[in-house]
Amino acid sequence: MSLPHTRRQRPSLRRRLLVFLVIPMAALLLLDALLTYGVALTYANRVHDRDLSDDAVTLAKMLGNDQLGSQLTPQARFLLEYDPDGRSYFSITSARRGLLGGNGQLPQLGYTPALGAVPTLYDTQLDKHSLRAASIHIAARHDPGDSLVITVAETLRDRHVQAREILLLATLMQTLLILSLLSLVWFGVSRGLRVLDPLTARLAARSHELTPIDGPDVPQEIQPLTRTIDALFGRLRSMLALHDRFIADAAHQLRTPLTGLSLHVDRALADPRPETVTDALAHIQRLTQRAARTSSQLLALTRAQAAPLDNVERGPLDLGRMIPEAVAQRIHEAIRAGVDLGYEGLRQPLYIDGDAASVLDLLDNLIDNAMRYAGRGSTVTVNLQAHADGGAVLSVEDNGPGVPPELLPRLRERFFRAADSGEEGSGLGLAIVQRIAERHHAEVIYRLGEEHGLSVEVRFPPAISPATGPG
Structure with a gap:
């Protein structure tokens, strides 16, 4: 039983743009939440520290105005025990009589604050709970030789609760803002993509035309696509x-x-x-x-009229080895045709960039043209030399009847044949040579022989690819 074919969802430019916007915005929202929580916690700490210092100062004033005995006045105790959750702590310690009231286990500051100075704030621990405390040092009113250290402390719970409330409100507002912004982006992208409608309509209106589609109404961002x-x-x-x-x-x-x-x-x-x-x-x-x-x-x-050779087809060719071998393979054919075919030139490596099959086609057409039109009893010579610029010069010369000088420029034309050549042919051999040479960025030169006949010279540019011999 075959499974049903699942159609793959096509990619969407609009969805892709939104994804690229949503992910960074979500990361920014998370970073902003962390920063907001940090700022809110700092603000809550400052407010609570100020309130804690005020409580310590207020308690010190109440104790300074009342006769202090072994028990606190009801007003002072009410002030210190207002928290129903029991998360507020206090202690009153006399320099002479020790602890007068409060939580005996509340850790004290490691040193005695300066007498009459502002409250000292510090962090401490009680039963694995983190506390924030404020201590103030005052003189005892009814005992000039005594002094009191008043400490008020509270847990950090209210501070974090307040910071989370601020974070929640800020996050809610920022989330609504981002959603509104994404809605505007969705609308803007949808409207902006309508600029492609004229291009789409222009393409849809065509039947078999292959004319360019780029125009002044194509956006700059789409021009690379239209140019491709x-x-x-x-x-x-x-x-x-x-x-x-x-x-x-x-x-x-x-x-x-x-x-x-x-x-x-x-x-x-x-x-x-x-x-x-x-x-x-x-x-x-x-x-x-x-x-x-x-x-x-x-x-x-x-094949020769195809596009110029690309980097895949091009490669280093050793003409010093390839040309003599190709000429040697045509010797028996030349003997049957009554033509003396020979090679003169280099025997050492001489490299060019090109396609081996195309270069051999070029040589075969030059030899065929010379043997066909020079006739029986003629001599055809293939020559290979190095050019002064590092390139290669391949020439094929015959001692046949040749062509009139005024017809030399027309030899590269398709289907051209001299009227008095006396040989049947398609008139395509030298046109093929011309096209193959153009694909290799080579130059073809036609000239008359020294005595008579025709000489065709092909000048290849120097090799750019690394010259490596056969493996």
Whole structure:
């Protein structure tokens, strides 16, 4: 039994913005609560310390106005025992007679305060309870030789209760303020995102157009996205144009051999004599080979017209090893064609940045073009030299009939063939060379040979990638 497919929730820009706002605000609210509690506790301590000092002073005045015996007056005792929870403590100690009243266990200050000074505040402990105490030292009224130390103390509970009440009120107000602010942010984000509506409408109104979508109404924050989309549209337009050009070129180049095939098939069917059929089959074979070569050339041209090589395709290539090996593989073919094919140039490493398959296609097309148009009995020489700037110069020269000087600039055009060349071809070989060279940021130079023939020179820029030999 298969489980139902759970649809993943799409990311929301509005929800993402709110999350990025809520989390920092919650952290700030927590930090503010801690700071508020600290401030409230400090304020409560100051108020209670002042009240505690006032109680000690008031008790000292009451004792100074009454005749002190072994018992406190009812008014003084009422003042000290007002707390029904029993969290207030006091003690009255005589310098001569000791404890006169209060809690005997209440810890005293480690020293006697100055006589007649303001109350001294200090922290102490009683039965594991933290206390805050105030002590004052006064002279006994009816006994000039005696003095009294009056201590009033209380627990810290009321201070913390008051600080928590202040914190609760402040937190409630700040929470309401943050919620109101988030509501305003939600409203603002919702309204602000409406600026994308014209862009959305413009995209929805298009059918098959790949024109740029960036415009003056696109916000600055969205421009990186629209520019990326425009770049993608540009690459798609180039690919579609390349596709259309390939179809047009294929239709243009394959129409002639296909028409010839049809004519020779009809001729063989109309005249079944062996010599007619043999001649028709020979023409059919030649036209088939021409169509196959044209198709291969068209595919090679399409690959060569792709975008420039990126960092993934580029790599260090040792032309000093690769070019002689590639020429050696064409020797047997050149012998069958009656062409003297040779190599002259460097044998030591010479590196460029590029794609090995593309560079070999370039060399093959140069050799094919030279062998085809130079003809039997000709000489084709492949040369490789290092350039003064650190790059490489690859050249292929033949001693064939060559081309008129005024036609040299047109050799890089697609489907161009000299009118008096006498050889069948697609006119794509040198166009492929030109496109591959452009992808490698290389320069192609066409010139006439020293005596006659054609020389094609390709100048590659110096290598940037680390030059490493074969592993």
